[in-house]
Amino acid sequence: MKIRINFPTDILVNPIIAEIILETGALLNISQAQIDSIHGKIIADVPEDQFNAIKNALTSRGATVNVLDRPIIRDEDECVDCGACVSVCPVKVFSFGEDWSVNMDVEKCIQCGICLAMCPHGALVLGR
Numbered sequence: 001m002k003i004r005i006n007f008p009t010d011i012l013v014n015p016i017i018a019e020i021i022l023e024t025g026a027l028l029n030i031s032q033a034q035i036d037s038i039h040g041k042i043i044a045d046v047p048e049d050q051f052n053a054i055k056n057a058l059t060s061r062g063a064t065v066n067v068l069d070r071p072i073i074r075d076e077d078e079c080v081d082c083g084a085c086v087s088v089c090p091v092k093v094f095s096f097g098e099d100w101s102v103n104m105d106v107e108k109c110i111q112c113g114i115c116l117a118m119c120p121h122g123a124l125v126l127g128r
């Protein structure tokens with residue numbers, strides 16, 4: 001399952017990810033990380049059966065954890081396969097098929113919302 005971890009400024013100096021891997025034994029597959037001097041955000045895949053242990057280990061250190069379980073939804077009646085979404089998605093949810101239709105792999109979606117504004121037909125919404 002995909003999760004988003006946010007770190008507040010005051011704990012950025014600590015090696016939190018290393019600590020929680022050692023504490024829980026869970027392997028995090030980090031797909032995105034944005035860390036600067038004031039904020040940290042990580043997108044990771046974690047084993048579902050270890051989610052609670054990982055969440056507890058993170059929140060006890062001051063991080064917040066959100067499950068990314070509402071991926072993008074496309075209104076097939078509105079989509080015209082223009083491809084505007086293909087180039088903007090940072091995790092390559094969209095791709096052209098052999099017939100130049102636009103395919104989706106929603107399992108990859110990290111709910112960043114970037115594609116919503118790019119779709120000229122308003123065919124995309126985040127899951128509710």
Ligand code: SF4
Pocket residue numbers: 072088089090091092093094108109110111112113114115116
């Ligand atoms: S919300 Fe973000 S990750 Fe999901 S399909 Fe759109 S651009 Fe890609």
Ligand code: SF4
Pocket residue numbers: 074078079080081082083084085086102118119120121122123124
């Ligand atoms: S940008 Fe919108 S209309 Fe164009 S391919 Fe993507 S979902 Fe379809």
